[in-house]
Amino acid sequence: MARKAVDQELTKEKILETARDLFVLEGYQHVTMRQIAKLLGYSHGSLYYHFRNKGELFYSLVSKDFGLLNETLDDVLNKDIDTEAKVKGILLGYIEFGIRHPNHYRIMFLMQDDDLHSDFQQEPNLTYEKFASALHTLCGNKVTPMIIWSLFLSLHGFVVHYCGHPEQTYEDVKGMAESHVSFLMKGMQ
Amino acid sequence: MARKAVDQELTKEKILETARDLFVLEGYQHVTMRQIAKLLGYSHGSLYYHFRNKGELFYSLVSKDFGLLNETLDDVLNKDIDTEAKVKGILLGYIEFGIRHPNHYRIMFLMQDDDLHSDFQQEPNLTYEKFASALHTLCGNKVTPMIIWSLFLSLHGFVVHYCGHPEQTYEDVKGMAESHVSFLMKGMQ
DNA sequence: TCATTAATTGACCAATGGTCAGTAAAAAAT
DNA sequence: ATTTTTTACTGACCATTGGTCAATTAATGA
Structure with missing residues (x-):
């Protein structure tokens, strides 16, 4: 025993x-x-x-899986497509990741349970860095840091909303995601 | 006793x-x-x-206070300012409300604890209806339902993010909120 | 073969949301 | 005025939770 x-x-x-x-x-x-x-x-x-505790267990999980998002963004950057398609791919890729991993996303970006929140501050920041530098590389000075931040928050809003309705798959909301991204790209000019 | x-x-x-x-x-x-x-x-x-339980207690609270948001939107509509200023006022008013009531906002729009979530489906929907019809009234057919939805989700993203950082007051983020709103209004054309 | 270390158990703890029989004050009925 | 009924409140109790820790036993090394 x-x-x-x-x-x-x-x-x-x-x-x-x-x-x-x-x-x-x-x-x-x-x-x-x-x-x-x-x-x-x-x-x-x-x-x-x-x-050590439940939070650490979960943290190990999410932290591991979250590398995927960064990889996803890298994949888009390395594709052989024009700049605009890359930008679109990044915005859409972000949404797709969030909606395919709703529970991970929730924890990473909007849970604030004390035992968890203390653990990861880095990962969300790293992800954002990746996102921001990718857009900066692609668009040069045409887009300001504040615009990138607005883009991020706007994608975030989309993901967060549909995380709360996990009965809808990414396929279900793909059309709306594309509309949303189109809308956002209009604001970038 | x-x-x-x-x-x-x-x-x-x-x-x-x-x-x-x-x-x-x-x-x-x-x-x-x-x-x-x-x-x-x-x-x-x-x-x-x-x-009946903790959820209902909290629901009573939030539900009551949430009427304020609708009032806020109405106030903007009744102001004696031009249409563009009203649109801006609505978008900004939404953000301000969310950031000044972070815990309420969190519960209304993104908690999904079972005991709570069952209770209110209506309030968030009502609030969105208010928001959507206000924008529709102001902008006519220039803005599609999908654009209104994108606007809403983008504001939502802003609020949700700063709800997670309640150490920042609305005054602290006011500048960013205004930038965000400007960014979104570019996408409306 | 024996001492040490590593992995696992399960009783235990304090806290939580929630239930409910019991109780006493208030209100209604007589 | 007295009895009955209703209402508001208590606090012991329950199951569940995350977490701790001494005891136990398998594996390992000397």
């Missing part, structure tokens, strides 16, 4: 793998440590051997 | 008055029913005589 055989030892990876589905499905607040542990076949205490 | 003298009876109003300060200060999650009751000098059970 204590340590298990080495080939069935718990690892951070195993925990994250199980926890990911739960968090994606139900959101941070509704997943309990006991729930995760039960699904793994361990006691909930064991989770605290691998992660 | 049961009912108190009639002149010191608990009322919904007394509860809301006390709860308002707490909620505004600390946000929904961090306020406990026991905390509210203690401040009032009653047992926490008594709160459940007046409100």
